[in-house]
Amino acid sequence: MHGFRFAxxxxxxxxxxxxxxxxDVIGKVYEIGPIIETTHKHKCRTIKLEDLEGNQLCCTLWEPHTVELPAALSKLPNPDQSKVIVIQCVQAKRFEGVWRVQTTFNATVFHVNPDIPQVKDFEPSLSTPAPSNSLQIIEIPDDDVDDDYMSRENIRSISDLKENEKAGYFYTYGKIVNLDCTAGWYYDSCKLCWSKCIKSDKGKWVCTREQCDGYINRVTTRIPRYQVKFEVTDPSDDCVHFVVFDTQINQFITPTAAEMLAKIEELAGDKEDIPRELDAFIDKSFLFKVYVHEKFNVSQGSTSYTVSTLSDDADLANKWLSKYTEMFKVEHSKIKNTLNFIN
Ligand SMILES: [Zn+2]
Incomplete structure (x- = not known):
């Protein structure tokens, strides 16, 4: 756990x-609201966090996050215990006149009671029981999770993915067989918005995203972040490329891309050298939530996809497997053997 920027x-x-x-935000979970559907058919849920001074902040969780957080909370050994959560990578948003934060599709990660000093600061206040009614709604029946999270509509094998005729988020399970580092393993990100930044003629780093202050003011701070292209396979097809970004990589390896790059530079190595730490992903299977892009994937037929979530959770993998085998009438054992299923 590292490098949090708590607001x-x-x-x-x-x-x-x-x-x-x-x-990033840190707080005691104070209230968890029900899942609601917006007028555009997007699912969301509002939770309230409380800081050490008693300030309460609303956080809107979107789509998969509406169930990811309760699922993470329900895994704690003592469900009645008060919880401190860190929500990594959210954005401030004014809604109905009130400033709050909301999760972001590609980057938000939850950490429940993580082992960091800031959580210890909350300990004295955790003995106070949470207000009645506040943590009751976290139990969601399994069916609800399935419908919401992984359903017939969004489960794909790798060959299905290549033939997909619509854009959107899809779940697929596959094994990483190789790293493709022809385009490097990191990118120069703008500190303010995580978009790509480039060096201007004046030698300053400038954000490429027009709405960002780092573009408007023609200066930002550059932070190297992971952008790793993996070759992934499953029994249905030979290979596709999945591009996995920063927070998803750091779920599995400790050093940040910036630390890794500094180490390479210190050893006077070539920046393009692939850090051996990334080998940890090879020959491992994951559940991937990937984005099928209308222009690049559907129209132009690119077989390189952006990954928004990478998970090695055995329960989720098995859930995917049972849904997939039910849908496509393939044998469990065939897929299990090919993919080194965890259970
Ligand atoms: Zn920016």
Whole structure:
């Protein structure tokens, strides 16, 4: 666990944190609301976090996050215990006149009671029981998770994915067989918004995203972040490329891309050298939530996809497998043997 940039609740509530920045928040879980559907048929859920000063901040969880957080909370040994969560990579947003934070599709990660000093600061306040009614709604029946999270509509094998005729998020399970580092293993990101940044003629780093302050002011700070292209296979097809970004990589290996690059530079190595730490992914199977892009994948037929979530959770993998075998009438054992299923 490393490199959190915790935003002050008061600053968010007062509208002092620009909506373009990615921030992390830490707080005691105070209230978890029900899942609701917006007018555009998107599912969301609002939770309330409380900081050490008693400031309460609303956080809107979108789509998969509506069930990911309760699932993470329900895994704690004592469900009645108060919880401190870190939500990594959210953005401030003004909604109905109130500043809050919301999760972001590609980057948000939850950490429940992580082992960091900031969580210890909450310990004295955790003995106070959570207000009644506040943590009751976290139990979601399995069916609900299935419908919401992985369903017939969004489960694919790798060959299905290549033939997909619509854009959107899909779940696929596969084994990483190789790293493709022809385009490097990291990118130069803008500190403010995580978009790509480039060096200007004046030698300053400038964000490429027009809405960002780092573009408008023609200066930002560059932070190297992981952008790793994996070759992934499954029994249905030879190979596709999945591109996995920063927070998803750091779920499995400790050093950040910036630390890794600094180490390579210190050893006077070539920046393009692939850090051996990334070999940890090879020959491992994961559940991938990938984005099928209308232009690149559907129209132009590119077989390189962006991964928004990488998971090695055995329960989720098995859930995917049972759904998949039911849908396509293939034998469990055939897929299990090919993919080194965890169970
Ligand atoms: Zn930027």
């Amino acid at each position: 002050d609740f008061k600053d968010v509530i007062d509208g002092k944190v620009p909506g373009t920045h990615y921030i």
